[in-house]
Amino acid sequence: MNCAFGWCRRIFSSPHSLNSSIQRAYQSTFQAGDFCILRNVKSNKKYFVGPLEADAKRDLRGAIVPHSDIIGQSPRAIVRTNIATAAYMAHFPTLDEYVLNVPRACTPIYPKDASTIVELLDLEPDQRILEAGTGNGSLTLYLARAVGLAGRIDTFDVREQHSRAAQKHVERFRRGRYRDTVHFHLGSVGETLSSTLREREEIYDGIVLDMPEPVEELPRVIPYLKNDRFLVCYLPNMTQVLDLLDAVQSLPLAMETCIDTEWKEWEVRPTVIRKRQAEQDTEMQGTKNIGAWVCRPKNFEVRGHTAFLVKLRKCA
Incomplete structure (x- = not known):
């Protein structure tokens, strides 16, 4: 089989070296190249x-x-x-800290959305996932961690700059722990799949589409998704969601849910009310006393709307 992008079905079953994986994962001290x-x-x-x-x-x-x-x-x-x-x-x-701080070729999928997508796909170790829209590689790493070292992530992007940046980020995260799990492909996901796989086999346990118009790719990628498994679309605005649902009516897909995730971090720390400080110093000399707790949202760090996550189930 001729594979323009250097991959084909026989690669899907490639074994991993357990010893090398453990060696890469072992981090007792900081080394050159670490973050x-x-x-x-x-x-x-x-x-x-x-x-x-x-x-x-x-x-x-x-x-x-x-x-x-x-x-x-x-x-x-x-x-x-x-x-x-x-x-x-x-x-x-942590993975959250890493994806938020590495250089950006584009806006990453933030941890709140990436972790939610992993849950929506109902991922398990050893599964195979297709990701269309590699971007900065943040979601790619979350998917790779979910399927583990024996799983496989095939990620596609039409922009070479994005694909190269994401590959670098995967290579550098925890000494390349997931480099063998993630396989990068350049080009349109639908065209690449149809040109490299002779038959439309159901080989993926989950699919993620992070693109402005996923409707165009849906008919091309659905045949590669296992029946009764899930496809998640990352869509920034509701107009895109409605366009997607119009298209789903004629496809073997059923809508499961549409989620908009928000994280609100709270500041929780002890403090002492100034008016009581003198009394505390007089009455409780030699002891430490917390006058009150500060408990309030960090409004300047509210992680609000980024995108709608639409979960679809294949119902062939």
């Missing part, structure tokens, strides 16, 4: 640093942190700077 979160031990403010290089340094508002002072350290190690009062605790970034 790091530095958290100010006083203010709790976080900084994204990396990839770490032996001769590089990071300026944190005047506090200089040589990368060499991080390399070789264990998580939660305290990193000192040229400013005596500035110290930082080192952490490996």
Whole structure:
């Protein structure tokens, strides 16, 4: 079989080396090429640093942190700077922190939507997922983590710049833990599938379409989705949702749900009311007393509407 994009059905069953996977995943100390979160031990403010290089340094508002002072350290190690009062605790970034901080070729699918899409697709380890619209690779990583090292993600994008950026982000995340899980393809998903697979087999356990007009690709990708499995469309506005539902009427798809996810982070911290401070100092000398708790939404960080997530079920 001639495969213009270097992939075909026999690749789907390619085995993974368990030993190499475990080796890549093992992170006892920071190494060159890793990313790091530095958290100010006083203010709790976080900084994204990396990839770490032996001769590089990071300026944190005047506090200089040589990368060499991080390399070789264990998580939660305290990193000192040229400013005596500035110290930082080192952490490996979570997936959320990583996708939000790496350079952007385009706006990423944010963690609130990516984690919801994983749930909507009802993903399990070892499954095969098709993603159309690789973008910055943020959702790609969430999908890869959900299906695991023995699963497979085929992700397509018509923009070479986006595909290259996403590939770099996948390669650099946790020392390339998911590089063998994700397979990148350049071009229209429908045309590429039809030109590389001789038969329209139901080979995917889930499909995600992140594109302005998914209606054009739906008839082409549905044959590759297993019956009674799910397809999720990422659509920023309701007009796109209505156009999609009009098209679904003539396709073997049934609408399951339409979700608009919002996250609201709350600030929860102890504080002391100033008017009571003098009384507390007098009556309870030598003890620590919390006068009140601050509990309020972080309005400046409200993660509001980004897109509608439309879940469809194949009902052939």
